[in-house]
Amino acid sequence: MKRIVVLGGGESGAGAAVLAKKQGFDVFLSDLSAIKPEYKSLLDQYEIQWEEKQHTENLILNADEVIKSPGIPEKAPLVKKLHELGTSVISEIEFAGRYTKAKMICITGSNGKTTTTMLVYHILKNAGLKVGLAGNVGQSLALQVATDTFDYYVVELSSFQLDGMTEFKADIAILLNITPDHLDRYEYNFQNYVDSKFRITQNQTEEDSFIFWENDPVIKAELAKRKIQSTMYPFSIERSERTKAFIEQDELIIKTLKTLFTMPTTDLALQGMHNTYNSMAAGLAASIVNVRKESIRQSLQDFQGVEHRLEYVATVKNIRFVNDSKATNVNSCWYALQSMKTPVVLILGGTDKGNDYSEIEELVKANVKALIFMGLDNSPLHKFFDGKIERIVDVQSMEDAVKEAYGLAESGDTVLLSPCCASFDLFKNYEDRGQQFKSCVRNL
Known part of the structure; x- marks a missing residue:
């Protein structure tokens, strides 16, 4: 045996x-x-x-x-x-894939993958398809294959999961973006991480679909070097001759051989540029599996966001508190800062994975009035930000972070927890960090 x-x-x-x-x-x-x-x-x-x-x-x-x-x-x-x-x-996903004939819709990217995964699942479930949610979210794929029968699985895949996959194939692969992350696991070599992300296309044939952000510079450069077998579905804000999802006159348009779908961007449940990309990717995946347009439109309108990802917590004395604990890398924090419409008090810090903070430097200088560093070792943050922002405070607990932020913020400001770092120095995981933030805010 x-x-x-x-x-x-x-x-x-x-x-x-x-x-x-x-x-x-x-x-x-x-x-x-x-x-x-x-x-x-x-x-x-x-x-x-x-x-x-x-x-x-x-x-x-x-x-x-x-x-x-x-x-x-x-x-x-x-x-x-x-x-x-x-x-x-x-990996568990590789093993589970051997024992199911279900269609696999797999999502990866440095940022936005949980939101996009949940959104695709939401659309397919609302359309009445027999669909399971697995990978980094939902129940383990293997357990569902063992105990359930689904026709589709929507699977969020991290680079670590992709590393352990050789025979597994995505029927629909979604690659949202690639920015430096987890470089501590990839010998600080960005190309190793890029190769890992591109494993989502391995074993695909022309019968399969590859959905990707057409203007991502890293993806662009890689596609020039690689021979991808699958049918390509690029998405972008600006339309080129190959783009399958794009924005024109404030309408989200999906145009494939089988579909012409349009809806006003103001009707999307998820607002902000990065979320528009997530909605495009999810809409394309749903179109490929022939979900009715009305059903896609309804689901893109009524989707509730993901916990710990730009999650509004409360307003106290006209100061808004936003929980973005899921921002465990610099690029996630960049998205969060870019979506802010008010001055920000920003809470950063945790386990630094070899971060390069220059990506958020301009946004921090333009929008952030005070920084709070919350970690056991804040020296990498000090090294980068000292002298660039006038007010910087160090704390060792969430309670102190929220108290200090509340004291530094003024009416009309936003306190944003978007740490750029993993959470393992002071918390069990990013969920624990986000929950503590929410309960401290509610205790103000």
Whole structure:
């Protein structure tokens, strides 16, 4: 009997273990950290052997195949050992893809992928299609393949997930944009990260679709070097002869061989330039799977945004508080600052992944009246911003960050949490950071 070992006991790992068990494999799951109670009970329910807070090597190195959580880097000693033994190490998504005939709509990009994923799912679900939501959002793809039958999956893919995929194919691939992120995982070589993102097109044939932002300089340069097999659906604000979604006279227009769809941009639920791109990409995907125009229009109008992404929290004494905790890279913060219509008090900081803050420098100088650095080590932020902004305050907790921001802001200003950094120095994750921000604001 083939032995499958799963490394990591979170959402993706537990789901992969259940699918492997249901496919009749000998399954063992191992996690260096503690496993959450809900995943333990899921593993127990399917009588899957597991261990936590350790990796017992003789139970792992005898695997025929290993399914690795995307959070575990390739450089981890155990992963290196597995590679040396020639053991196949794959991702949960790669594994799940083997056991379903459902159509895969996969979304990646440095920014906007969660919003676009949720939006595509919203459109397809409202149109009455049997659709699952998976990847970085929703339930694990493997668990849904094991326990459900869907015709479509909308899957958000990070570069880490794409790294572990070789045979998997997206029927519809969406690449929103590429800006530097996670360079600590890619030897600080931007091209490695770019290659990783382009894996979303691997194994595609002309029967498949590739939706991408036509004016992204990085994507443009890559397309000149690569031979993409799939049918291309570029989107852009300005129309070129190949553009399939664009804006003309304040109308969003989608024009493919099968469809001519138009709607006023003022009717879109998601406002702001970056969100217009997200709506174009989602509208194209829905058109390709033949969702009715009326249904697309309705869904683009009534979509509720994503928590922790430019989420309005409250107004206190005419000061608006906006939670953008999901902005874990500099480009996300750039989008947030660009969408602000008032002076801003900006809360930055956390675990710096080798960030280059020059991308937001002009916007900070133009719109930001005070900076609050919230992290255990704020030296990279000081190094860049000292002398450029008059008021800079250091804090070590969310409560202090909100108090200081409230004190520095004046009537009509916005306090924006858009940290540019990962959250692991002071918080469990970006959700925890965003929740703490919201509760501190509500306690003002």
